[in-house]
Amino acid sequence: PSVTKELSDLSRDLIAVRDLRDREAFGRLFDYFAPRLKAQLLRSGLRDGSAEDVVQDVMLAVWHKAAQFDPHRADAAGWIYGIARNRRIDLARRKPLSQPEEMPELPSVEPDAGQVLALQQEAEHLAAALARLTPEQAEALRAAYFDEIPHSRISEMTGLPLGTIKSRIRLGLDRLRHELRSIAP
């Protein structure tokens, strides 16, 4: 309980959904994430109606998979982003994307406050660290890890050689890693 006080509102709501099946908390997650996920889907080329259907699928999956949310490993935004990414990809594939085994649930284990807080802090600093990247690196990371565009497509779209795209992504990731390490207590 003392740990959850320090969590972001979103992560706290997701834990309430996980542990208490709290519908009001779920409603708040929907109000925050649904418009953002929909905007992302529209940008990727879906039409209004289908974008909203996908958002419904994703948010329903959040409700059903909430038992898998582990604040030692992710914050609510990152975890929900992952669910949305998988859904988007499956729409475009013949076979659903093979998924890693789910982590075992450890309901009896007390949350490790230090680790949960460190992750929460990292998540908070991530946005700031992203803002400090060079515009080229930020753009490359956004294309790769938000719009989820394959490297070769990014290269086609920008007219830049594939090697340049790859190195911008790698340098951006290295820079983030470095920035996050420097804020660690």
Next chain:
Amino acid sequence: MTNRQTDIQHHISDDLLDAYRTGTLPHAFSVVVAAHISLCDECRARHEARDMIGGALLAGAGTAAISSGARDRIMAALEAPPPPPAPRGSGVFPAPVMAELGGRPPRWRMLGGGIRQQILSADREGSLRLLYIPPGKAVPEHGHRGLELTLVLQGSFADSEGAFRRGDVETAHDDIDHQPVAGPGEPCICLAATDAPLRFHAMLPSLLQPIFRI
């Protein structure tokens, strides 16, 4: 639930991980990546860290209005029964491999020399198989026309590229000719994905290639 490994030496590359995440990797390779992440906490963390970047960007991203009634519809849908649970791992086979096996143990087919295989999928994009190699036995020397990923699930093997144990992935490109030999002790069971048929050097295996789809 399958045991995860802590001493993995050979991981998937950044390029493979990113291609997996965008869904552009052929199915056979996706299964190897998902199976490796199932066993490897380090690569699971690399994967999740990328989702954290996506989540952080979501916060500052634009919004699009949700139609009225959508919220009521989803609140009502929460009552519906949950979807069937995700497949689980069993024995040495992590969940993504069990999913390919349809939840059943492998049905091995003899290839000669005590080597067995089960083909899990094969199409124009590539093929995925489980291989069973008795201790000390070698897979015939071969080259690749494309990419081959081999994930060890039990035992070990060694070749010109090094030694590979449970959880390790060998990434072999078309410039590699190699002859993996199973280590002593347990039989080596591995999951192998290729995007083109292998080229065997010995006479017999290449005659068998079309028959066994090696």
